Amino acid sequence: MSYRILVVEDDPAICRGVEMNLQLEGFETLVAVDGRQALELLGERLDLVILDIMLPHVNGFEIVERLRRRKDDVPIILLSAKADEEDIVRGLDLGADDYVTKPFRLAELLARVKAHLRRRPSSTEARFGDVVIDFDERKAVRDGELVELTPKELDLLEFMWEKEGRALTRDTILQAVWGNGYFGTDRTVDNFINRLRRKLDTPAEPRHFVTVRGVGYRFVSEGE
Numbered sequence: 001m002s003y004r005i006l007v008v009e010d011d012p013a014i015c016r017g018v019e020m021n022l023q024l025e026g027f028e029t030l031v032a033v034d035g036r037q038a039l040e041l042l043g044e045r046l047d048l049v050i051l052d053i054m055l056p057h058v059n060g061f062e063i064v065e066r067l068r069r070r071k072d073d074v075p076i077i078l079l080s081a082k083a084d085e086e087d088i089v090r091g092l093d094l095g096a097d098d099y100v101t102k103p104f105r106l107a108e109l110l111a112r113v114k115a116h117l118r119r120r121p122s123s124t125e126a127r128f129g130d131v132v133i134d135f136d137e138r139k140a141v142r143d144g145e146l147v148e149l150t151p152k153e154l155d156l157l158e159f160m161w162e163k164e165g166r167a168l169t170r171d172t173i174l175q176a177v178w179g180n181g182y183f184g185t186d187r188t189v190d191n192f193i194n195r196l197r198r199k200l201d202t203p204a205e206p207r208h209f210v211t212v213r214g215v216g217y218r219f220v221s222e223g224e
Contacts, residue, residue, distance in 0.1 A: 003047040003117055004028045008038040008063070009079065010055055014102075018050060021106050022113070038063055042072075048116055050109075051096075052079045053087065061094055068095035075116040079104070085214040089169055092215060097166045115165040115220070126161045128208055128221035131200050133157065140200065147199050152177070156192050157200075160209070160219035169216040193217055 005027050009015040012033075019029050030046075032038040035058025038051070042063075049067075053060035064076055078091045078099040088099050097116060100109055126133040130143045135158050140147040149157070156177050160168070170186040178184060197203045210218045 004030065004045055005113070006030045006032065006038070006041055006044070006046050006049045006051075008032045008035075008049065008055065008060070009052045010034055011052075014079075017106065018109065021110060025110060025114075027113075035059060035063060039066070042067065046074050048113060049074055049076045050079060050113070051076055053091065054081060061091060064091060064094045064096050077109070077112060077116065088215055092167055092169050093172065097163075099167065112165070118165075126157075126221070129201070133161070142200060149199065153192060153195060153199075157196060160217070161221075164219050164221055167212040167215050167218050173216065189216070 005022055007015060007018050007022070007029055009018065009031075010033050015031060015033065019031055022029050030041050030044060032041050034056040036056075038055070039058060042049075051060045051063060055063075060078060064078070067074065067076065075098075076096045078088075078096045079102060080087055080091070080099060081102045083101045091099055098112055100112065126135065131147075132141045133139075133154075135154070138151075138154055140149050140154075140157075156173070159173070159176050170189040173189050174182060174184060174186075178188070193209050194203070197206050197209050201208045208220055210220060212218050
């Protein structure tokens with residue numbers, strides 16, 4: 001079964017370029033040129049949505065909000081002509097998984113698409129670099145040596161592993177790992193990410209716990 005991707009873009013040249021390149025990679029595509037068409041197609045079986053923000057009739061933010069309100073967890077990559085931090089953070093907070101600013105390179109977009117479509121095995125074991133994590137046993141091993149992680153470090157690691165490839169805001173991480181009743185600051189997340197980098201990554205040039213400037217962090221198992 002091939003992956004089915006919905007492309008929502010009102011610029012004909014961009015839409016056609018993205019659609020053709022996805023098809024060349026073997027993906028099945030659906031296309032919507034405005035927000036209303038997109039909403040009509042959201043009832044289809046979809047594996048990923050590439051979504052422009054500035055659309056006629058219904059904008060991309062509202063589409064993301066509607067999808068997440070109905071508990072649809074299909075990956076969403078936002079396209080934006082604006083690189084404003086406020087717009088990027090808003091989209092991610094609403095539930096988008098990633099963003100790409102225009103103009104963009106098709107090779108980068110395709111790489112992000114493939115990363116989000118990568119299916120994770122049902123095993124509770126995580127492997128990246130020279131690290132093996134057993135979430136059931138709550139233990140970490142790096143290069144054959146046991147690594148001591150605190151319960152909260154393991155919680156953070158498990159959350160980021162489950163959200164691999166997504167650009168996560170600090171607020172999103174705080175709410176998911178520490179809960180709504182926690183009144184910490186962004187520094188809490190920064191400090192814990194730095195701990196994981198020291199124990200499981202390369203602090204000087206992180207390959208797995210990657211900073212997303214102006215947003216937060218992204219975890220990648222294969223390294224960036």
